[in-house]
Amino acid sequence: MPAKAPAQGRPRLAEVDTRIVDAALIEMKDKGLTNLTLEAVAARAGVGRPTIYRRYSNKEELIRAVLTDKVPKLSLTETSDVVDDLVSMAVTFADQLNKSGLLSVAIAAHAEARHNPVMADVLKTDYLLPRSQSVVGAIERALASKQFVQVEPATVRDLLFGPLIYRLLVVGEEVSPFGLRTLAETALSGIRTPGGK
Template sequence: MPPTTNGRGRPRLESTDQRIFEAARELLRSKGPAAVNIDSVAAHSGVARTTIYRRYRGRDELMHAILEHLIDPAPLAPDLEVSEKLRWVMDQISDILENRLGPGATAAIIADSDPEFTAAVRSRLAIRLNALADLMSIDIKAGRLQAQTDPDTVLGILVGAYLAEVLRFGSPRKGWMERATALLAPAVVKN
């Protein structure tokens, strides 16, 4: 990757930026937000603390950068049948909780062990989950979902079911997402 510069001193190497980011992300995913600080990121990445401080003024700025990258707006839903779209929504939830936040951050949110972190994640998640709720609202208006369907309740059921499955078995069992969405679909899909 070509070096970047902030206008002063030596050019910044994207590989160094990537090492810092990956170390911070891995610490967050595996151990939660309490494990992410400049010292731990330096030790985990092999990048000097001074180098990290040149890029981030402190932990708060580093955490903000991580969250900006980890929780982006929801992608556009593919053109699918409603039952398949429910599975797609479940895949989005899985991606957020498993791949992006990871068990350490998810546990910290549930326990509210770092209220500032929890609030930051919730505000970013709200944007993504609201986009998914809006997709369901479109399906309600188009007559593909029952009129009494509450998108926020459906999302809550999907998130809650996913978390319960992970709590019970460590990760979703093979075919569980298909079974869960097949169970929910008849309750919301308009016949």
């Protein structure tokens, strides 16, 4: 469901948008996604309820806005070493996400989307799709290099991101970027071709 078009009248202020997103993030961290309400966000942001409802039809749209604005982007720097490029993208993302304090919030949103069709729908286009395209493109580039055995791109994705997220979220250890890189490279070693380093 697309975000509600702004009502005619006074133009929206970027400063108010920022206050709302920042307030929503605090509420999400304090109370979780299930207990998040637009009314509580309005109170924390110091705006009236109509100001919130002109921007977001429901809390799912607001959660999407927070994730889109606050969660680090997946950025690929292309060099001649396509596998290292893929690992660097994943490690940088995981490290930045961990340092942002948003890891548990982002995971909670993904979990909510599995049983909340509204959440799944609003996250799909503006948040998940652009990030997925970045990952898929980097994985396909690595697979085309023949440095991996031929497996499904989803297998590469899960082997790469799964251990990083597990270590940071479930185990809860503070891991340096070097430690994350070692973990990612170890996880991918099982699908490297004999001549693929």
